[in-house]
Amino acid sequence: MGLTIAYIIIGIYSIALMLIFFYSLAQLNLLVNYLTYKKQNEEAPKYNLLDPREIPYVTIQLPVYNEEYVMDRLLDNIAKIEYPKSKLEIQVLDDSTDDTVINTAKRVEELKETGLDIEHIRRENRVGFKAGALKEGLAIAKGDFVAIFDADFMPESDWLKKTVPYFKDPEIGVVQTRWGHINRDYSTLTRIQAFALDAHFTLEQVGRNSRGHFINFNGTAGIWRKDCILDAGNWEGDTLTEDLDLSYRAQLKNWKFKYLEDVETPAELPVVMSAARSQQFRWNKGGAENFRKTVMTVISAKNLDFKTKFHGVMHLLNSSMFLCVFLVSILSIPMLYIKNTYGHLSWVFEVTSFFIVSTIILFFCYWFTYRSMQGGGFDKFVDYIKLFFTFFSVALGLSLHNSIAVLEGHLGKRSEFVRTPKFNINNLTDSWKGNKYLAKKLSPNMILEFALMLYFLFGMYSAVPLNDYGLFPFHLMLFLGFGFVFFKSLVAKA
Numbered sequence: 016m017g018l019t020i021a022y023i024i025i026g027i028y029s030i031a032l033m034l035i036f037f038y039s040l041a042q043l044n045l046l047v048n049y050l051t052y053k054k055q056n057e058e059a060p061k062y063n064l065l066d067p068r069e070i071p072y073v074t075i076q077l078p079v080y081n082e083e084y085v086m087d088r089l090l091d092n093i094a095k096i097e098y099p100k101s102k103l104e105i106q107v108l109d110d111s112t113d114d115t116v117i118n119t120a121k122r123v124e125e126l127k128e129t130g131l132d133i134e135h136i137r138r139e140n141r142v143g144f145k146a147g148a149l150k151e152g153l154a155i156a157k158g159d160f161v162a163i164f165d166a167d168f169m170p171e172s173d174w175l176k177k178t179v180p181y182f183k184d185p186e187i188g189v190v191q192t193r194w195g196h197i198n199r200d201y202s203t204l205t206r207i208q209a210f211a212l213d214a215h216f217t218l219e220q221v222g223r224n225s226r227g228h229f230i231n232f233n234g235t236a237g238i239w240r241k242d243c244i245l246d247a248g249n250w251e252g253d254t255l256t257e258d259l260d261l262s263y264r265a266q267l268k269n270w271k272f273k274y275l276e277d278v279e280t281p282a283e284l285p286v287v288m289s290a291a292r293s294q295q296f297r298w299n300k301g302g303a304e305n306f307r308k309t310v311m312t313v314i315s316a317k318n319l320d321f322k323t324k325f326h327g328v329m330h331l332l333n334s335s336m337f338l339c340v341f342l343v344s345i346l347s348i349p350m351l352y353i354k355n356t357y358g359h360l361s362w363v364f365e366v367t368s369f370f371i372v373s374t375i376i377l378f379f380c381y382w383f384t385y386r387s388m389q390g391g392g393f394d395k396f397v398d399y400i401k402l403f404f405t406f407f408s409v410a411l412g413l414s415l416h417n418s419i420a421v422l423e424g425h426l427g428k429r430s431e432f433v434r435t436p437k438f439n440i441n442n443l444t445d446s447w448k449g450n451k452y453l454a455k456k457l458s459p460n461m462i463l464e465f466a467l468m469l470y471f472l473f474g475m476y477s478a479v480p481l482n483d484y485g486l487f488p489f490h491l492m493l494f495l496g497f498g499f500v501f502f503k504s505l506v507a508k509a
Contacts, residue, residue, distance in 0.1 A: 021353045025363055028346045031339040032370040038336050039373040039380075041329040045222030046380045052225040061180035070102050071182065073175060073238075074158030078108045078148045080141075082166040083115045084439040085283070090122050092169045094131060097176060104157045105133040108148040110141050132157075143252030144432035145234075150250040158241065165235040167283040167437045169197070177278045178238050188243030188270030189262070191220070192236045195281040198440045204291060204503065205284045207406040210385070212284075217276065217384040219330075224274040228326040229266045229313075234258035236280035243270045254308060255424075255432055256301025263309050263327070267316055286440050288503035292458070294435040295413060296420045302334030303424025334424070337410075337417035344414060344493055347486050348474045355481045368485070378403060404492065412496025415467060416460050461504050468497040 062069045075093060079086065093105060105126075109119055116137070123135040136152055143150065153161065160182055164170060171177075178190045193216040199209040223230045232239070234256070244250070247265035254260050266272065285291040313319065313327040354364050385399050423430065474490035 024349050031342040034339045036370050036373045039376040042380045043376050045218050048222040048226050060183040062183045072102045072158045073160050074104045074156040075162045076106045076152050078145050079166045080110045080434050081113050085166050085437040089166050095172045097172045106152045107135045108152045146250040146252035146257035162238040168235050169281045181273050186271045187273050188240050188265050189232050189272045190238050191274050192278040192280045193276050195279040196284050197281045207409050208284045210406050213388050214381050214384045220274045228323045230272050231259045231262040254301050254304035255297045259305045290436045293433045299334035299417045300420035300424040303421045306331040334421050337414050338421045341414040341418040408492040408496035411493050412500035464497050464501045
């Protein structure tokens with residue numbers, strides 16, 4: 016390996032580590048915000064929903080697409096929402112292309128007969144995908160406020176009573192609630208997804224919202240002021256995360272978002288790797304697309320302070336951390352050989368070893384959020400350690416898949432909105448097998464993931480002749496992570 020190539024590898028490796036370090040510092044600041052945030056009695060005015068004169072009109076939008084397994088559950092649950100029927104409208108925004116359309120239409124008619132104002136709305140095409148459906152529904156919505164639920168979400172019957180009152184403050188544009196997980200303990204895959212989402216809905220959402228920094232509407236389990244949507248420019252389908260896009264456009268126009276950590280909205284997590292992969296791809300590519308679309312507007316905004324801009328940029332860069340992690344992973348083996356070939360460069364490795372502090376920071380950030388959700392104590396801490404390193408390994412294993420998504424987003428490559436298949440999985444005895452919406456083709460990425468599993472096995476082997484075991488734990492996690500992702504993806508095709 017030539018010295019010039021060695022310097023290039025060291026440069027890329029160091030830059031990626033530096034970006035990960037800045038990300039971890041941002042997370043640490045959010046943890047400080049989270050821990051110091053004191054829930055105070057809400058002094059802002061609230062609607063009194065016991066007074067008929069104060070009850071605002073609400074529209075509930077249900078954007079659905081080929082949801083055979085959860086459609087009845089969704090409609091039955093929404094029908095239980097406690098709110099005056101004279102002030103409530105439900106829109107089933109059905110873009111389905113299979114025979115669920117017939118069953119949904121039938122069920123909507125049955126609910127109409129109970130006195131519910133519910134409409135089954137169909138479009139001629141899927142222009143704009145989910146964003147297009149929401150926009151079309153909004154054009155005829157009767158409500159001053161618009162609640163949105165994806166097909167796998169099951170809000171409690173008093174959900175509107177807990178969220179609508181905050182809109183009496185005319186500056187509030189969105190109220191977002193925390194996601195719950197009805198199948199958290201179904202498998203290792205669901206446990207690590209719940210772990211990651213819990214961190215987002217505690218550390219990040221509270222950490223940002225408590226200090227007035229930008230947060231995002233999470234696409235579901237939240238409610239918008241209709242005027243806020245229109246003032247921000249309405250839904251746009253030019254990114255795969257239309258929720259993040261509209262959130263930033265609204266907050267740039269000085270609308271305030273209210274996050275309710277104590278209001279949980281239960282939902283179902285993807286139970287097979289192929290479904291989780293499609294969801295991860297959409298979220299990470301959409302994040303990169305929004306960085307490309309919005310970051311300069313955030314940086315140049317005159318109505319934002321430096322800290323809000325910093326957290327906004329880091330928020331938009333969230334998904335790009337996968338690319339940094341992937342680069343560090345791939346280059347770690349060449350770095351091992353550079354270290355043992357060019358002795359005069361040993362100081363570089365002493366400096367870069369400092370960045371292990373990034374992992375330590377994330378470890379403690381996630382512990383505090385885990386403890387707030389699952390409780391503390393020694394046994395819980397031991398469980399947390401196991402879960403954290405399982406999560407970390409699988410996140411490493413998904414880094415190739417997610418890096419491709421991020422690169423496509425930054426490069427402006429357009430792709431179709433691929434929905435995440437739903438399963439109606441509630442307990443350990445329910446099975447996902449036979450789900451007709453599962454992808455039938457093997458992902459080409461799987462071949463590369465298998466190759467990377469072997470590559471990091473070689474990385475572990477390399478530690479022996481070089482007598483350098485500093486990166487061995489990292490390579491072990493990479494080996495296990497890529498192996499888990501590969502074999503779980505393979506099983507889902509069986």
